[in-house]
Amino acid sequence: MARITLSKLRHSYYPNPSGPEDYALKEIDVTWKDGGAYALLGPSGCGKSTLLNIISGLLVPSEGQILFDDRDVTSLAPDQRNIAQVFQFPVIYDTMTVRQNLAFPLKNRGVDPARIEQRVAEIAAMLEVEDMLDTRASGLSPDNKQKISMGRGLVRDDVNVVMFDEPLTVIDPHLKWKLRSKLKELHQRVRATMIYVTHDQTEALTFADEVVVMQDGEVVQIGTPVELFERPQHTFVGHFIGSPGMNVLPCEMNGDRAIFHGHDVALEGPVTGQGGTIRLGVRPEHIDIQESGLPARVTKVSDVGRHFVVEAMVGDSAVKIVTEEHAPEQGTEVHLGFRPDKTRIYRDGWIATEARA
Amino acid sequence: MRTENQKAWFFVLPVLFLVAFNALVPMMTVVNYSVQETFGNNQFFWQGLDWFEQILRSERFQAALGRQFLFTFLILLIEVPLGIIVALSMPRKGFWVPVCLVLMALPMLIPWNVVGSMWNIFTLPKIGLMGYFLNDVLGINYDMTQQPLSAWITVIVMDVWHWTSLVVLLCYAGLVSIPDAYYQAAKIDGASPWSVFRYIQLPKMKTVLTIAVLLRFMDSFNIYTEPFVLTGGGPGNSTTLLSIDLVKIALGQFDLGPAAAMSLIYFAITLLVSWVFYTLMTKDDQK
Numbered sequence: 151m152a153r154i155t156l157s158k159l160r161h162s163y164y165p166n167p168s169g170p171e172d173y174a175l176k177e178i179d180v181t182w183k184d185g186g187a188y189a190l191l192g193p194s195g196c197g198k199s200t201l202l203n204i205i206s207g208l209l210v211p212s213e214g215q216i217l218f219d220d221r222d223v224t225s226l227a228p229d230q231r232n233i234a235q236v237f238q239f240p241v242i243y244d245t246m247t248v249r250q251n252l253a254f255p256l257k258n259r260g261v262d263p264a265r266i267e268q269r270v271a272e273i274a275a276m277l278e279v280e281d282m283l284d285t286r287a288s289g290l291s292p293d294n295k296q297k298i299s300m301g302r303g304l305v306r307d308d309v310n311v312v313m314f315d316e317p318l319t320v321i322d323p324h325l326k327w328k329l330r331s332k333l334k335e336l337h338q339r340v341r342a343t344m345i346y347v348t349h350d351q352t353e354a355l356t357f358a359d360e361v362v363v364m365q366d367g368e369v370v371q372i373g374t375p376v377e378l379f380e381r382p383q384h385t386f387v388g389h390f391i392g393s394p395g396m397n398v399l400p401c402e403m404n405g406d407r408a409i410f411h412g413h414d415v416a417l418e419g420p421v422t423g424q425g426g427t428i429r430l431g432v433r434p435e436h437i438d439i440q441e442s443g444l445p446a447r448v449t450k451v452s453d454v455g456r457h458f459v460v461e462a463m464v465g466d467s468a469v470k471i472v473t474e475e476h477a478p479e480q481g482t483e484v485h486l487g488f489r490p491d492k493t494r495i496y497r498d499g500w501i502a503t504e505a506r507a
Numbered sequence: 508m509r510t511e512n513q514k515a516w517f518f519v520l521p522v523l524f525l526v527a528f529n530a531l532v533p534m535m536t537v538v539n540y541s542v543q544e545t546f547g548n549n550q551f552f553w554q555g556l557d558w559f560e561q562i563l564r565s566e567r568f569q570a571a572l573g574r575q576f577l578f579t580f581l582i583l584l585i586e587v588p589l590g591i592i593v594a595l596s597m598p599r600k601g602f603w604v605p606v607c608l609v610l611m612a613l614p615m616l617i618p619w620n621v622v623g624s625m626w627n628i629f630t631l632p633k634i635g636l637m638g639y640f641l642n643d644v645l646g647i648n649y650d651m652t653q654q655p656l657s658a659w660i661t662v663i664v665m666d667v668w669h670w671t672s673l674v675v676l677l678c679y680a681g682l683v684s685i686p687d688a689y690y691q692a693a694k695i696d697g698a699s700p701w702s703v704f705r706y707i708q709l710p711k712m713k714t715v716l717t718i719a720v721l722l723r724f725m726d727s728f729n730i731y732t733e734p735f736v737l738t739g740g741g742p743g744n745s746t747t748l749l750s751i752d753l754v755k756i757a758l759g760q761f762d763l764g765p766a767a768a769m770s771l772i773y774f775a776i777t778l779l780v781s782w783v784f785y786t787l788m789t790k791d792d793q794k
Contacts, residue, residue, distance in 0.1 A: 206691075235691065237688040237691070241692040243710075244710045246706065258699065299692070302696060
């Protein structure tokens with residue numbers, strides 16, 4: 151178990167990067183607490199796997215340092231870092247039994263056989279795979295294979311960090327949920343630092359205490375699931391997290407007032423900075439359909455089960471609203487109200503309003 | 508509306524003709540010869556299984572069969588491990604991949620009788636580069652036209668030169684199909700290079716390796732052209748492998764009956780060994 155510090159980390163796959171666009175991973179500075187559950191969330195190609203491979207030691211970063219507690223491990227090989235990694239596709243030693251698979255990392259490190267047996271039994275009990283210990287691993291179903299590759303990581307009790315690289319990709323939907331709660335339970339039991347890489351917001355938000363959202367090799371926000379939802383620091387976070395994502399609307403500034411299609415919109419706090427491209431951000435959940443306010447025409451209503459998603463046009467901008475009450479008919483004229491404390495201005499993508507104290 | 512007829516069978520006719528004329532008819536001719544005696548003029552006399560018995564009891568056949576098994580065993584023993592080692596040391600990506608692949612494929616592109624001639628000229632004492640070098644430079648007494656051991660070594664080296672590439676290419680195909688994650692997981696698990704080979708590379712190569720061994724077994728067991736061109740089965744009978752002996756009986760002595768019986772026995776052995784090997788190798792997978 152260890153605290154993980156990434157200090158001024160950058161990585162480029164080119165030998166001589168000339169500009170920021172050459173970096174697959176732009177500068178990142180973050181500290182992860184010992185025993186925490188963290189997620190790296192972002193679309194494909196955002197650099198999250200690069201970051202993961204740097205932490206595991208499969209890749210040496212171009213710049214910066216990685217510390218496990220206070221030890222610099224930047225140039226150490228993966229097997230010297232005492233880490234575990236679960237890959238997208240289950241990695242299983244086909245010719246071995248489940249028991250031999252679980253014992254493999256310990257055997258390679260010359261652990262005493264009695265101790266190996268004890269650890270394997272513990273882990274098997276934790277993963278609920280005791281009844282398959284003596285079967286050949288090649289015949290297992292994908293979710294069990296993934297459990298075994300997870301077990302190979304957990305079997306070492308000195309492991310610093312367990313990393314998951316989109317581990318649920320090949321798992322059937324109805325088993326995903328089961329395996330995900332198993333993961334969460336395991337984390338609570340072993341209290342190892344865990345880092346979970348995914349492009350699926352549900353997986354990230356349910357697993358992690360803190361989520362790192364990445365886009366184009368850049369960390370756009372680090373926060374708890376609630377923070378990411380309630381106060382996105384970047385339009386990308388607002389858009390990427392939530393279903394549907396945050397409304398990102400064109401808007402003009404008149405002094406300190408935001409004007410959206412000729413109407414004044416109240417904001418959470420004073421606007422900071424100057425110039426740039428201005429956008430108004432408000433989540434569909436934070437818009438009310440009411441008697442007075444912004445006039446809008448309803449273009450589409452979808453019933454998604456627990457609530458309705460209403461699409462309405464304000465001028466030529468489409469706005470999405472989530473409402474739990476009765477939704478208005480398609481084609482009707484309604485009025486919208488943006489909740490002031492949840493309505494923000496984004497300048498060039500980044501948040502530009504101060505939170506009200 | 509639905510029409511039912513059996514016209515689809517006509518589609519099978521072409522292939523039926525083809526198989527009949529290139530396999531079944533010649534095969535049946537051989538079977539015919541194997542149970543009859545002929546003195547020409549298209550006159551045949553029923554002989555039963557006499558030829559089979561005669562062949563199986565003949566010391567000449569037994570000796571040739573022994574040589575054949577020894578030859579096949581030796582080349583498999585060399586080519587399979589060598590092929591694996593070469594495949595493992597080939598680059599997986601980059602500029603050298605196509606270069607290696609083409610170099611590897613070259614020997615297999617050379618016609619068999621050319622390979623035989625090449626090695627014949629190469630190894631002849633006095634004339635051949637290798638023959639001259641061994642005898643006159645290193646002082647090793649080597650003459651594959653006179654010494655059975657030299658002849659055997661030459662035949663085996665020639666086959667290794669010609670066919671190890673096949674094992675290499677098949678193993679290489681197996682190796683490059685292993686996802687990087689396996690190597691990364693092995694690194695993290697602290698596996699030694701030997702463990703990586705034993706538990707990742709070898710199991711993943713198993714299928715292609717089975718095919719490679721099977722192909723090499725069948726080809727080497729039926730080998731004719733190269734040793735015939737190189738040594739003609741000599742010196743004496745020392746490199747007379749089964750097919751060379753078969754041709755001697757059939758075309759040299761014109762003993763069509765015994766030759767036909769021998770062909771069938773030869774065929775049966777090849778088939779049996781291949782089947783047993785394949786069954787054993789794939790037995791595990793069906794569990």
